[in-house]
Amino acid sequence: MxxxxxxxxxxxxxxxxxxxxxxxxxxxxxxxxxxxxxxxxxxxxxxxxxxxxxxxxxxxxxxxxxxxxxxxxxxxxxxxxxxxxxxxxxxxxxxxxxxxxxxxxxxxxxxxxxxxxxxxxxxxxxxxxxxxxxxxxxxxxxxxxxxxxxxxxxxxxxxxxxxxxxxxxxxxxxxxxxxxxxxVVLPEDNIGADAPRRFGLEPGRYVLLVGRLVPEKRHHDLIAAFQKAALPGWKLAIVGGADHPDAYSASVQDAARDHKDVVCTGVLIGEALMQMYAHAAVFVLPSSHEGLPIVMLEAISHGIPVIASDIAANREVQCEAVRHYPLGDVDALTQCLRDAQAGCSDAQRAAAKNLIRTRYxxxxxxxxxxxxxxxxxxxxxxxxxxxxxxxxxxxxxxxxxxx
Known part of the structure; x- marks a missing residue:
């Protein structure tokens, strides 16, 4: 043998x-x-x-x-x-x-x-x-x-x-x-919504960001754009924590406390994280640095609209469900959030799942x-x-x- x-x-x-x-x-x-x-x-x-x-x-x-x-x-x-x-x-x-x-x-x-x-x-x-x-x-x-x-x-x-x-x-x-x-693993159908509801989030009416609380994720860009977008009845969910708590992670948590519609969940894994993806209205990745973002691929696999900064790593994932905006441009991100309320078409969701199945x-x-x-x-x-x-x-x- x-x-x-x-x-x-x-x-x-x-x-x-x-x-x-x-x-x-x-x-x-x-x-x-x-x-x-x-x-x-x-x-x-x-x-x-x-x-x-x-x-x-x-x-x-x-x-x-x-x-x-x-x-x-x-x-x-x-x-x-x-x-x-x-x-x-x-x-x-x-x-x-x-x-x-x-x-x-x-x-x-x-x-x-x-x-x-x-x-x-x-x-x-x-x-x-x-x-x-x-x-x-x-x-x-x-x-x-x-x-x-x-x-x-x-x-x-x-x-x-x-x-x-x-x-x-x-x-x-x-x-x-x-x-x-x-x-990425293609998700199953009919995923529960216990996790979003536990954080006071209504399925289909929240913006999601998943990632460690580090400066290159640019959480503050998204918080500012979300406040300017003024989406009625919507909330912003920030999922993730800091390996080494510092001034930046504290500033994100402070900003969330200052805005009643911004929720920091901490680190979520497994079924709870999948539920957060499955019931989000839109996923946002405002990063200034990525390799090839798994969190974006996971969001795409759930068939939800994705908004991402226009850095090269984010543009590598070519999908109709993804809309790019200039890095750091809060006004452009604000408009993308407003536009994303329309969601994805059935054709876009099908194309997204096929992309995951064939390339990732x-x-x-x-x-x-x-x-x-x-x-x-x-x-x-x-x-x-x-x-x-x-x-x-x-x-x-x-x-x-x-x-």
């Missing part, structure tokens, strides 16, 4: 139910990689990792849906947390000797040269230019740029989650990358990820393995259709 391909993931806080784009990416993709025959270990930050008693479906603290967790210590200081944990994670991987060490994000990619020096095969996923985030100062931005340079140039293979990132890797670092975007389907993305691993691990023999994976996926899809 052939030994399965062993893979370690590094550069994330934890999952399931931990807020963040990389964390959501891992929560959906890692179990599918395990189903495709990989031995998957996620090296996570111990203080974020959910315990088994918080997730009854999790058989133990160290495994979940075929994925093994390796919780390691990390400091609480926001500027040191990721890099120290990644350093420890590389040493852990070097001791365990996986076939592939898969590093996520350009900050953790700073440790790619160390991983190579220790004889590991390294894949790096570029989730976006984090040095553009408003929270970082000049020194941190230089470190992140260095992480991007080292990660892109030292990895055996690179994955970009969007076309703009792929093009930047090629132009700035003269390296090829494979585009494998984030994905997690099982397809998992197969493409394994193909990258196989190329790094097996080289010329990767084509044979890829064919086997294709056959396995085809068999699985046939079974789903029969059921």
């Amino acid at each position: 052939k030994k399965p391909l062993s893979v370690m993931w590094l550069g994330l806080r934890g999952f399931p139910g931990v807020q963040g784009g990389v964390e959501s990416h891992a929560q959906h993709l890692c179990p599918l990689l395990a189903q495709l025959g990989c031995e998957v270990t996620a090296i996570v930050r111990a203080r974020y990792q959910p315990r088994a008693d918080a997730h009854p479906s999790q058989p133990s603290d160290l495994t979940w849906q075929g994925v093994r967790f390796a919780p390691l210590w990390s400091p609480r200081a926001s500027g040191l947390e990721a890099i120290v944990h990644t350093f420890l994670g590389v040493l852990y991987a070097a001791a365990r000797r996986p076939d592939i060490l898969h590093i996520h994000g350009i900050g953790p990619a700073l440790m790619a040269p160390l991983a190579r020096l220790l004889g590991l095969r390294v894949v790096v996923t570029h989730h976006g230019p984090d040095y553009e985030r408003q929270k970082w100062g000049p020194f941190a931005r230089k470190v992140l740029r260095l992480g991007e340079r080292l990660g892109m140039r030292c990895a055996h293979a690179r994955i970009a989650i969007s076309r703009p990132i792929h093009d930047a890797v090629r132009s700035q670092h003269a390296r090829a990358s494979t585009i494998i975007p984030n994905g 389907h997690w099982p397809d993305l998992a197969r493409r990820t394994v193909a990258v691993y196989a190329q790094v691990r097996f080289g010329e023999r990767a084509a044979v393995l890829a064919s086997s994976i294709d056959a396995l996926q085809a068999s699985s899809q046939a079974g789903e259709r029969q059921s």
